Amino acid sequence: MVAEEGIVKADRADGVNGVTPFDDVSIFERSEAMRAIGTTIDSIADTDATVLLRGESGVGKDVVARAIHTRSSRRRGPLVRVNCAAIPSGLLESELFGYEKGAFTGAAKRKLGYFEYANGGTIFLDEIGDMSHELQAKLLHVLQDFRFTRVGGHAQIEVDARVIAATNRDLEAALARLEFREDLYYRLNVVELRIPPLRDRREEIPGLVAWFLDRFNAQYGRQKRLSPETVALLTERPWWGNIRELENAVRRMVVLADGEQEHAAVVVADGHRGCSTTAPLPPPSEGLRDIVRRAAREAERIALAEVLARVQGDRLEASRILRVSYKTMLNKIAEYGLTRGRDQSGATVAETPAVVVPPAAVADRPRPDVK
Numbered sequence: 138m139v140a141e142e143g144i145v146k147a148d149r150a151d152g153v154n155g156v157t158p159f160d161d162v163s164i165f166e167r168s169e170a171m172r173a174i175g176t177t178i179d180s181i182a183d184t185d186a187t188v189l190l191r192g193e194s195g196v197g198k199d200v201v202a203r204a205i206h207t208r209s210s211r212r213r214g215p216l217v218r219v220n221c222a223a224i225p226s227g228l229l230e231s232e233l234f235g236y237e238k239g240a241f242t243g244a245a246k247r248k249l250g251y252f253e254y255a256n257g258g259t260i261f262l263d264e265i266g267d268m269s270h271e272l273q274a275k276l277l278h279v280l281q282d283f284r285f286t287r288v289g290g291h292a293q294i295e296v297d298a299r300v301i302a303a304t305n306r307d308l309e310a311a312l313a314r315l316e317f318r319e320d321l322y323y324r325l326n327v328v329e330l331r332i333p334p335l336r337d338r339r340e341e342i343p344g345l346v347a348w349f350l351d352r353f354n355a356q357y358g359r360q361k362r363l364s365p366e367t368v369a370l371l372t373e374r375p376w377w378g379n380i381r382e383l384e385n386a387v388r389r390m391v392v393l394a395d396g397e398q399e400h401a402a403v404v405v406a407d408g409h410r411g412c413s414t415t416a417p418l419p420p421p422s423e424g425l426r427d428i429v430r431r432a433a434r435e436a437e438r439i440a441l442a443e444v445l446a447r448v449q450g451d452r453l454e455a456s457r458i459l460r461v462s463y464k465t466m467l468n469k470i471a472e473y474g475l476t477r478g479r480d481q482s483g484a485t486v487a488e489t490p491a492v493v494v495p496p497a498a499v500a501d502r503p504r505p506d507v508k
């Protein structure tokens with residue numbers, strides 16, 4: 138239908154315009170958290186309830202927005218996505234609501250806005266937290282009765298559209314700083330769906346990796362397979378860039394002949410950043426299987442050390458965080474000769490001077506800007 142700046146797609150999400158519908162079912166089948174979100178979406182499928190999607194960058198807010206539309210009674214109508222952060226604030230009003238011929242210099246003819254394009258379907262207001270205060274007021278006004286005038290016009294336009302909004306911002310903090318209007322916040326927040334970061338739903342990773350592998354093999358005409366060790370490594374990484382970062386990692390492994398070795402080396406290098414050890418990079422004579430096995434052990438040792446440091450050596454707490462039994466935790470600590478610290482009983486555990494990680498290292502590691 139329309140493809141211009143600010144609109145990624147104003148398409149028929151049911152594939153009518155040749156858009157392949159996303160693999161909707163599997164999105165909500167890989168973890169308990171996503172299953173719960175799928176259930177909520179089904180329960181509001183036949184309503185026009187406004188949905189506010191929250192979550193870090195790359196967790197899948199676009200994908201979920203598409204699923205909400207596809208599962209709703211509006212699925213045959215358009216899904217119009219507006220990236221509020223990508224449009225200069227001075228233009229956003231005319232982009233959202235359109236303008237009349239002669240409304241301003243350069244307005245040679247009437248132009249419809251995204252709200253009008255979304256008539257009969259869904260409008261997805263992405264990055265809503267980046268909208269100017271002034272436009273927030275106008276948007277709120279429109280959301281009251283879905284009536285507005287085009288810029289420079291007088292006629293009242295009425296649209297029938299369902300609204301989905303999304304943000305990766307801390308809206309509550311923005312409210313406190315008076316950057317986001319409270320009334321708009323409550324108007325948008327009828328149903329709030331918080332999509333957890335990938336590191337909190339790691340059980341999805343093997344399924345996602347398989348899915349991306351199939352997709353990229355088909356796309357690039359490859360028959361790449363990944364070793365179980367590589368999948369284990371992928372499952373352990375923190376993925377600050379969430380599914381987008383994982384997707385890019387798998388794409389590299391499919392496209393580059395040595396993508397898998399490269400990833401193993403990156404994990405080793407990453408793991409040693411901030412540690413006092415100097416990690417030898419894989420010797421060139423080492424085979425892939427050995428490189429990956431060594432990197433997997435290294436990743437495990439570092440994860441254990443980091444978590445133990447974070448919880449001041451509390452082995453019970455560490456086993457809970459890493460989702461292993463207490464017995465496995467004790468065995469791993471012994472296996473890797475890990476740091477001295479106090480567990481809940483006050484007893485000390487063995488220590489290695491090799492890994493020096495500040496307690497906040499896990500949470501505060503700088504996040505790569507992966508898009």
Ligand SMILES: Nc1ncnc2c1ncn2[C@@H]1O[C@H](COP(=O)(O)OP(=O)(O)OP(=O)(O)O)[C@@H](O)[C@H]1O
Pocket residue numbers: 163164165192193194195196197198199200201304305345348380381384
């Ligand atoms: N469940 C999933 N299965 C497969 N791929 C997914 C899934 N969720 C997200 N992706 C993919 O991950 C990438 C990031 O997803 P998406 O764009 O929806 O994230 P986002 O939360 O909107 O990020 P941002 O805040 O940066 O806009 C996309 O390429 C998307 O196709």
Ligand SMILES: [Mg+2]
Pocket residue numbers: 198199263
């Ligand atoms: Mg997005």
